[in-house]
Every structure is written in structure tokens, then in C-alpha cells.
Amino acid sequence: MTAGTDLTATDTEETRIPLDPFVSDLDAESAALRAAGPLAAVTLPGGVDVWAVTHHAEAKKLLTDPRLVKDINVWGAWRRGEIAPDWPLIGLANPPRSMLTVDGADHRRLRTLVAQALTPRRVERMRDRITELTETLLDQVAAQPGDSVDLKAVFAYPLPMYVIADLMGLAEERLPRLKELFEKFFSTQTPPEEVVATLTELAGIMAETVAAKRENPGDDLTSALIQASEDGDRLTDEEIVATLQLMVAAGHETTISLIVNAVVSLSTHPDQRELVLSGKADWSAVVEETLRWSTPTSHVLIRFATEDVPVGDKVLPAGDALIVSYAAIGRDEQAHGPTAGVFDITRESPNRHISFGHGPHVCPGAALSRLEAGVALPALYARFPKLDLAVPAGELRNKPVVTQNDLYELPVTLGG
Secondary structure, three states: OOOHHHOOOOHHHOOOEEOOOOOOOHHHHHHHHHHOOOEEEEEEOOOEEEEEEOOHHHHHHHOOOOOEEOOHHHOHHHHOOOOOOOOOOHHHHOOOOOOOOOOHHHHHHHHHHHHHHOOHHHHHHOHHHHHHHHHHHHHHHHOOOOOOEEHHHHHHOHHHHHHHHHHHOOOHHHHHHHHHHHHHHHOOOOOHHHHHHHHHHHHHHHHHHHHHHHHOOOOOHHHHHHHOEEOOEEOOHHHHHHHHHHHHHHHHHHHHHHHHHHHHHHHOOHHHHHHHHOOOOOHHHHHHHHHHHOOOEOOEEEEEEOOOEEEOOEEEOOOOEEEEOHHHHOOOHHHHOOOOOOOOOOOOOOOOOOOOOOHHHOOOOHHHHHHHHHHHHHHHHHHOOOOEEOOOHHHOOEOOOOOEOOEOOOEEEOOO
């Protein structure tokens, strides 16, 4: 499946970089994308040809360019029927209507209503709950038998999932099934026959949650979304369901990867770990450098060009699709200097990464993710200052998820 007929004669000669569906070497893939220039021709798992923006400056421009929209009907390959409804990434390319999938006035309306519910005060009110959950989970980490512990399974995964469940008002008994469904939702390896069923069940769980909160509102974001209004306008149930699914998906996956990647980065850079443990560097610097150097989100799908858009010395053709390759962008030397490939929490220049996006679609949950990591990481290392990887870093296994920089597990030793 390609968008080849939308390309100019010059574009058809472009060497395409296939994105590895098993994500066996994300660093090498990102380096190849950067080397291809700010606009690289890539093939997504499943044989879908798109373009990737791979440099910082060009990404910022494109993320604010009104010629790039979220309407999948602009995509030539979609209009021609070349994208199958059971493509494993269809849920990310064509999600339900929410502030993620609309532009212009519709986007401003939805984002304003969400912002009325997800206020800075509401996020800050989560601090005590995050601290309580962190301490409870650390007790469970300490109680694990054996010489090593899967820190992702017992700490990095449950913390963000419990937090987002509390924030959104999700019933705790739903969480095990949601874990299974989101694994399928993000994976490049979900069998075609399970794709539609997964999307349907996820939407059903969210719809049931919205119905329950409409009947019995609580002090949670779903109830607040139901109540939020602007000039008498209210979110429809369809919009609330889609927003709930979006925020649950992004709200837990990004923070899981942020915590996991910070631990891996510190373990593989003991000099940096010593700086923060000795108080010579702040934990906020660890969070920001991890977001830049080992960003939780490797690629974001998808925007579509309404007209030809020049990018560097190339052109993104009208009707073609664009992904934003944050893993490549985070190590762009033009933005972060000649040491962009080095994990360094003492960078003198401000760390102006765009790992939570840029422009009108910037992640609304960025403050919550930073808060969770800012509580979890110092508490983790205060309890286990000698924590280290239990296996060589090269043996850590990436999950087959093209959008997330994520691991199957994180085996660590606690150091006594």
C-alpha cells in the first residue's frame, strides 16, 4: 500500500526508510532518519508509505502549519482505498473525533472545554495521591522475591495507570483488561482480525464509563468534561468518549516510558546518576534530558498535507501523510549542538525539546507526566540508591510499537 500516485517524478526516486516493526534498534533508525534530511521518505509497518519530519526546526514549523491537518479524508491513499480498515495502526491514524483529530475552530472548541476540566489546580491536586501511590508501590518493589525485579511491571506501569484511572474516574477493576487492549492498540503485531474488535471494545469501555459518570458524577475529569461548557456549548458523549480514550492512552503510556527510560539512562550513565544522587543536579534536569535524549514517543501519527509544502530542499506533496519522528528530532545537532547524542543532565543551554509536541496540538497532559516522573524518580532512588540494571542494556527488549519508545520489561537489582 503506497501513496505513490501523489508523488512528483522527483519524489518517486526517494529512497524510503522502512520503520522496523519490531523496533530492534531505535537509535540507529533515528540516526538514519536524521541523515536523510528534515523530510525523510519512510514506510510504516504494514507497507504504508508516508513522510517523516526528522529535524527540530522543521518540525516546529510543520506542527504550526495550517496546511497540515488531521482529517484522514485528505490522505490520497485513504481515499483510494489503499489503507485497510484492519491495518494495525489504523486506530492511531484515524482515531475517533476528539481534540486530537480536528483542526481550526473545532479544535479550539474541544481543547478549551478540556482545558476547563484539566486545570493546573486539578493536576497539582494529584501530587499527594501520586506520592501515596509511589510509596505503596515502592513497598511492593522492596517485597519482591529474587535477585532482580521487573521494575516496569511492579512500579513504572502501575503508577501512571492508577493515576490516570483516578484522574479520569475509571473503575479499578477495568484496568487489567484495559492493559490488554492498549497493548493490542499500540502494537504493530496485532492480528488483523483483532484490530476492529480491539477498537470497538475500547470505545465500549469508555462509553460505559461516561454513562456511569453522567448518572453518578464524581470528583474526576470525566465528570468535569460532562459539565464543562463554553457559551452554552457542551461536549457530546461521542466527543467525551474519544477524549477519555485519548487521555487514558496517552496519559499512561508516555509516563511509563518516561520513567523506564530515565532509569535506563541513569543506569547506563553512572556519572550522571551520581550527579543527581549527590544533589549536584536536579531531578527536573533528569526528566527533561530523558524527554529529549530517550523520548517516550518515537513517532506520532499522522497529519495530511492539503497542498504541496516545501520542507528543506524537498516537498511534502498534497494528499500525502506526515509523521513526526520525535526520537530523531530529540538528538538533532542543529537544535542541541554537537553533543546532542550525549545524555547530559548538566547542559548549559536550555533544553528546548518538543517531546510533548508543539503548536495547537501540544500534549495537554504534559504537566501531569512531568509531575508523576518528578515524584516517582527521586522517591525510587531515595529508597534504592544502588538500583541498577540486572542485565546489559543491549539485552533490553523493545516492544513492537512504532509510536512508543517502550520496553517489554525492566529487570533491575535493588542493591541491598
